[in-house]
Amino acid sequence: MRSFIPALGLIGLSVAAQAQTVPPAREILMKSTAIPTVEGRGKVPELAAYYAGILKNAGYKEDEVVFTPIGETGYLAATLKGRKSDKPILMLGHMDVVEAKASDWERDPFVPVEENGYLFGRGIEDNKYDVAMMIVTMARLKQQGFRPKQDVVLILTGDEETTGITAKAAAQKYKHAALALNGDGGGGLLGEDGKAEVVSLQAGEKTYADFLVTMTDPGGHSSTPTATNPIYRMTRALARLEAYKFPAMQNELTRASFTARLADETGARREAMQAFLANPRDDKAADTLSTNPELIGQVRTTCIATEIEGGHAPNALPQTVTANINCRIFPGVAIADVQATLSEVLAEPAMTIKAEGDPLASDASPLRDDVMKALKMAVARRFPGTPVVPYMEAGATDSLFFRAVGVPSYGVASLAQKSKDRVPHGLNERVPVAGMDGAVTYWIDLVTALAK
Ligand SMILES: [Zn+2]
Structure with a gap:
């Protein structure tokens, strides 16, 4: 196992003596992407068992890693026991992926490969990258003997891309949670030179x-x-x-993202944005x-x-x-x-x-001081000097179900990409090979800051 810089809050904690090696994030990412967790193929339980095995090897007990089956899919919940259990901190991700037609792809979407500094495969960006980082984070926290203030529960759902029934069930079970950190929203934007330009925080969705x-x-x-x-x-x-x-x-959220955007805007768009920020009733600007x-x-x-x-x-x-x-x-x-x-x-x-169906309304989550502070600290360590900008998503993620039951939820993905490489659900979905150690450290920093 490679050594890494101990995250803030972990320094001085003992390492459990007989714990087994945690596989590198890259290996977890490749193996998980090879399991085609598309709706209708019934592969989510197999992927959940793979993740559960890693966590149990790291020291989690049987009853701390539980898969709840729902139809052909289900959700996995792994609990790092805290000193108190009343208001857990949740980490969210999803195991399912959108269908990919192999004939449209240059490479087999379910045989992940590395080329030119990227890993390719369906679901490797959405959402298996951050799920792999969260699995490593949970495994390392266990091995390092980290005892959070409250329970930290990693919840991986199994139908985010389709019905959301597993997220709805998990949200019901964990509606007493203090907050949720979702690895399927937000994230870092890299410039063409590979340097981080901005880190986004998704705190609301339509x-x-x-x-x-x-x-x-x-x-x-x-x-x-x-x-x-x-x-x-x-x-x-x-x-x-x-x-x-x-x-x-x-x-x-929209005010924060418009304010941050202004610097890059020009002409009529910039004027309209300024006018709308100054006067929310300026319908002409809107x-x-x-x-x-x-x-x-x-x-x-x-x-x-x-x-x-x-x-x-x-x-x-x-x-x-x-x-x-x-x-x-x-x-x-x-x-x-x-x-x-x-x-x-x-x-x-x-x-x-x-x-149609049973639509669910969810309010935006407040930009809480503790969340903003923890996120800014984790970002400052990983990408010094990079701004954190909150935004509202026009689409929807599993956070919708958690916000609907009153759990403030924040999209804080660790994945940092160039704009041209962002193709979730698209052809030749990919993530950069570089940066995974930083991504894991970022998650550890975030969780330990909020749960210490
Ligand atoms: Zn997703």
């Missing part, structure tokens, strides 16, 4: 909700057109939706920002048509038309309020609108 809009009509023969054709009604309704803008909003796909989600709720279906024969008046409206709702806005707004905007006779 609420995801789908609404099914249905318009019906008695129909009839196409040679006798009527004024109530539901295809025309749906078309008019969707055109009104396209033109509608939800009210401009901001929170401490509208200017909304013309940018990567910014519109930061300033308001968005609802867009994503699917449409209707009619049943080329020579018949349509009887039914349905459209799916996908909404990304600003934290703090109730799902029911968005549905009410949609009803008003779409407003057509013989129309129904209903939420």
Whole structure:
């Protein structure tokens, strides 16, 4: 085992005498990526058993590493016992990956390889990199005899990319937790020269909700057109939706990320950002920002048509038309309020609108002093002088389920990449080989600072 710089808070702790060697993070990453934990292949329990084996070798007892099966998948929970157990600190990651079509890839997505300083494979970035770092962190903390103030629980879910049922179950079980550190959000951005430019902290995300809009009509023969054709009604309704803008909003996360962005902005975008920061009610500024796909989600709720279906024969008046409206709702806005707004905007006779599934709203997590302090300390040790910038994610992660039950959750991934190498869910997903020792030390620093 290679020696490493002892993390803050660990200096002077004894090393358990008979503990076995923890495999290097790189080995764990390669072996875990070779297990294709795609929905439908039933491989999550195999991966969980692999991780559990490493932790038990490091000294965890049987009952401290528990896999809870749910359908073909499940979640793994590993507990480093604290001096008290009432409010655990959680570390979150997910074991499942998005499907990858081998024929589209230059390399087999499930035979990880190293080339030109990168490791390639499906899921190697999202989320097996940080999971490997967290497994090593948990193993080392155990071996070094670290006794946290409260329990530290590593939770690895098994369907983040699909249904989120395992995260929902884990969130219920651990809703008394003090906070969660999620390895599937945030992270470092490297410049072209490989130097860290910024470290992001994900502290909020939009609420995801789908609404099914249905318009019906008695129909009839196409040679006798009527004024109530539901295809025309749906078309008019969707055109009104396209033109509608939800009210401009901001929170401490969007303000922090816009403030940090200003330095790199120019022209009308910069002016609009400045104006919006100065006056949250400046709708004109928000509208200017909304013309940018990567910014519109930061300033308001968005609802867009994503699917449409209707009619049943080329020579018949349509009887039914349905459209799916996908909404990304600003934290703090109730799902029911968005549905009410949609009803008003779409407003057509013989129309129904209903939420699909069971959407879950979650507020942004507060930028707590203890979390910010610990993160800044860990970042300062790893990437001296690099700013930490909070942000709100327009998409969603497992943190959604934990925030929904009241556990403040923070995306604090250790993975640091160049912008061009960020391709989660994409072709030739990859991570840099360099920097893994620093990534593990960063996690150890973070956890020991918060749980000491
Ligand atoms: Zn992910």
